[in-house]
Amino acid sequence: MFxxxxxxxxxxxxxxxxxxxxxxxxxxxxxxxxxxxxxxxIIKNPQDIEIPTDETNLxxxxxxxxxxxxxxxxxxxxxxxxxxxxxxxxxxxxxxxxAAGLLIANKLAGTNYSKEKLAKLGAIMEGHPDNIxxxxxxxxxxxxxxxxxxxxxxxxxxxxxxxxxxxxxFPLSTEKARQVIPKSLSLEDGIYNASRTALLVASMMSxxxxxxxxxxxxxxxxxxxxxxxxxxxDIFEKALSLGAKGxxxxxxxxxLIAVIEEEMNFKKKITPFLQQxxxxxxxxIVKPSQQGAQIQEFH
Ligand code: HSE
Numbered sequence: 454m455f456x457x458x459x460x461x462x463x464x465x466x467x468x469x470x471x472x473x474x475x476x477x478x479x480x481x482x483x484x485x486x487x488x489x490x491x492x493x494x495i496i497k498n499p500q501d502i503e504i505p506t507d508e509t510n511l512x513x514x515x516x517x518x519x520x521x522x523x524x525x526x527x528x529x530x531x532x533x534x535x536x537x538x539x540x541x542x543x544x545x546x547x548x549x550x551x552a553a554g555l556l557i558a559n560k561l562a563g564t565n566y567s568k569e570k571l572a573k574l575g576a577i578m579e580g581h582p583d584n585i586x587x588x589x590x591x592x593x594x595x596x597x598x599x600x601x602x603x604x605x606x607x608x609x610x611x612x613x614x615x616x617x618x619x620x621x622x623f624p625l626s627t628e629k630a631r632q633v634i635p636k637s638l639s640l641e642d643g644i645y646n647a648s649r650t651a652l653l654v655a656s657m658m659s660x661x662x663x664x665x666x667x668x669x670x671x672x673x674x675x676x677x678x679x680x681x682x683x684x685x686x687d688i689f690e691k692a693l694s695l696g697a698k699g700x701x702x703x704x705x706x707x708x709l710i711a712v713i714e715e716e717m718n719f720k721k722k723i724t725p726f727l728q729q730x731x732x733x734x735x736x737x738i739v740k741p742s743q744q745g746a747q748i749q750e751f752h
């Protein structure tokens with residue numbers, strides 16, 4: 454019996470569409486036990502989205518895919534899934550399931566692949582590396598999947614930064630949120646995003662966080678997703694007026710993230726504003742997860 458602990462992640466961080474992500478100190482844990490045959494899945498902490506407890510469960514599907522790739526048969530398993538990452542909210546819950554499935558399969562099959570190799574397999578499965586690579590490796594990561602090669606660099610973050618997750622009570626599917634993005638963009642918008650992505654990475658690495666507000670602006674996806682996230686612009690404006698260093702849509706949304714400094718009492722300040730909005734917005738302040746996905750063994 455063993456447990457895997459996989460973090461939530463936020464992708465894009467504004468301009469870094471499909472290439473920048475960060476893991477967060479908020480985890481799902483999955484405990485696995487081999488059983489003589491079959492599949493048993495128990496979901497603890499159920500959310501508003503029903504998680505499948507049969508062969509269509511994403512963690513189990515990932516395990517099956519891994520075993521197929523090495524030409525072996527999946528053993529009987531009991532899987533107890535305790536979810537704390539909100540589902541379909543742009544916080545990498547699918548990437549967390551894929552990371553969990555790969556870690557579990559790697560351990561059960563005794564393949565002993567490195568986290569880097571598993572991250573690459575996960576990025577190929579997901580189609581983009583921005584959630585899955587930080588889910589495995591922790592911290593903020595910039596990643597490029599070039600054909601079958603994964604190039605990534607972990608970006609050191611200023612230690613005083615925390616991240617306020619503003620999570621609404623409505624879901625948004627990544628598929629729907631990708632459909633609204635145009636297939637081509639202007640050179641002007643390309644320059645706008647490339648310059649901000651570079652500034653974002655440099656601001657984090659140098660600790661010059663006064664640039665974050667501009668560095669987190671985006672023209673690739675956020676403007677097109679505004680209609681899918683009611684009050685997104687109002688919340689951004691309010692968060693910045695309360696002193697947030699930067700604001701962005703988390704992954705494909707609908708969660709919004711404000712970058713804050715620990716001592717600024719942001720939660721208390723923004724709560725009255727959130728409470729008068731028509732939808733419920735929960736707020737959770739987290740730090741980045743430094744280690745990323747981990748296995749814990751029971752002896
Ligand atoms: N980068 C993706 C998007 C989400 O914004 O559609 C996470 O992979």
